[in-house]
Amino acid sequence: MRVDPIDPAEAVVLTFDFSLDLDPGETxxxxxxxSVTTVLGPDATPSRVLNGVASxxxxxxxxLVPVKGGLVDHDYAIKVVVGTTNDFxxxxxxxxLPIREEA
Structure with missing residues (x-):
């Protein structure tokens, strides 16, 4: 999933929609x-882009995952793993998430 770039001064909430992978009525x-890793550019602490707890x-x-701007001209991969009502x-x-400075 690709999201629009954010400025390092911004804080936004990303929505991860799992509906295509769920059976009818399953939640x-x-x-x-x-977890967070860098895709473009080195960052020793990529998890700093997380801005609170996912819910x-x-x-x-x-x-919903709250994030805030990381390092300029870096791209971050934010991974969400969750179980379903189906135990298996x-x-x-x-x-x-690309971080780009607004001009």
Whole structure:
């Protein structure tokens, strides 16, 4: 999943929509695991782009992840892993977040 670039001064909430991977009536259950790596440019502490704890959205098929700007001209991969109401299904989505300075 690709998201629009954000400025390093911004803080936004990313929505991870798992609905395409869920059966009808199936919802997500905890825990929510998040991890961050860099895709473009080195960053010794990429998890600093997380700006709080991930949570389920109003739609029980989504996860909300608050993020804030990282290093300029870096791209971060934010991975969310969560279980479902089906005990055998664990799902993961990755968002690529580019950090670009607004002119």
């Amino acid at each position: 997500l259950t905890g825990p929510i695991l998040t 389920f959205g109003a739609d029980p098929r989504t996860v 299904k664990v799902l993961a989505l990755v968002a690529h």
